[in-house]
Amino acid sequence: MNITKVLIFILFVFNYSIAQKIPSVDIKTLEGKTINTNSFNNEGNPIIISFWALWCKNCIKELEAISEIYEEWQEETGVKLIAISIDDSRNKSKLKPFINSKGWEYDIYHDPNSDFKRALGINQIPHTFLLNGKNEIVSEHIGYTDGQEEDLYEKIKKLFN
């Protein structure tokens, strides 16, 4: 089919990427205040942005796995994890109790109408981005399998070489 060939051609032509900054989008804090993604800041240290939702089991598995070693990661690399919930507004009030029960130490925000998700072209979650100290996307991955957080940590350490 012709169209298929054209699309595959486009895929190869454009299949490279240059450091991309995260788009500026308004999202909400868990208290309902508006905050712009421009203000994400970790004083020159790397940032992990992880998209998740209450219904997404693999997202929660990934966040739990990182949570266990998060303190260690922070001490060694100064990395910060920002978790973005894409749950819709009706489930917003369940977020705080859930996070409380997990004891997560992350910065957690709510993207109630998926504006940030759309701006980053995300299709499936879990979708995790790694940003360098200049807030540029250096890597991303979709999905989660056990132990994958180790790959992510290797990538964070590489940023310092």
Next chain:
Amino acid sequence: MFCFGLFSQSNFSFSGDLQINGQTFQEDLSIGAEKREPNINSYLNLILDYKNYLKIGTRLELYRNPIPGFENYEGEGIAYKFVQFQKWNFDITLGNFYDQFGSGVLFRSYFDQNLGIDNSVNGARLKFKPSTGIDLTAIIGKQRNYWELGEGMIRGFDAQIYVNDYFFKKSRTTINLGGSFVTKKQKDNDPFFILPENVGAWSGRMNISKGRWNFESEYAYKINDPSFTNNYIYKNGNSIKISSVILLMFFSTFYSCEQEEIDGCMNESACNYNNEATNDDNSCQIPINEVLEVIYIDSVVSGPVGEDLIAHVHIRNSSCSPVSVKARKIYNGSVV
């Protein structure tokens, strides 16, 4: 799916992503599967950003042949395009946009390519922050309906106030208030029913939180908006949502209450029986006993040769399955 940033300088950045979902079919005689054309859904997003305050973006969509479930999207085209200006306290969008008021009871436009949902508004949106603690939004436009636009013109206004930016600044209690008003203007093209051409709806919401306690509520009211999907109900509707959360040290409790009065037909023998209805609104359509009842409104229709003649005939069905009527050509003015 993959993302790309084509170039990124201090002023301009150009980014996008392309997604291709495909299905191919293999002939398998043992299970009787025939060979078919492959199905492809594809989405290409492109966004050009100038200094973070001017954005121009578009999305091309291609469905050929559409994956089952997306049949109404057959074909390809530009489904989404916008120009957005964000500076000072303004955020102006022309073209397509997605937004929601409050929890989305009154108004929500949303996109999810996996679900085949795209009801973006094509029009204009103005967001304005007159001072910290107040967010105002005004919208106007028509919503996307597959490759076309819906007939209804939507106008909406929303205000959100963060009370703590003005009062009780040092209090541990935070209070957020909000309100919305949305109208839909649509011409009544229905040949039988007189439908309201201007439909209004409003809502108010409040969110209070203090330490480990959080309370959220939203009330919405809408005047009657009879349509095919609600069985032409001429009744105003309302809904309320209240939820409260208390966090304790080791466990948390969650109380939520959502109540909506559902109007509908409560007669079980009616075609449009609604078992969720809590209020009978006299909309029951009960089949008649005769096989078919025909009421002639115009038993004789006449007019000059060469012009269209319109005759009205009412037909009542005896079963709940739809009835189809075929018109026959007649000559010499004799009635059939």
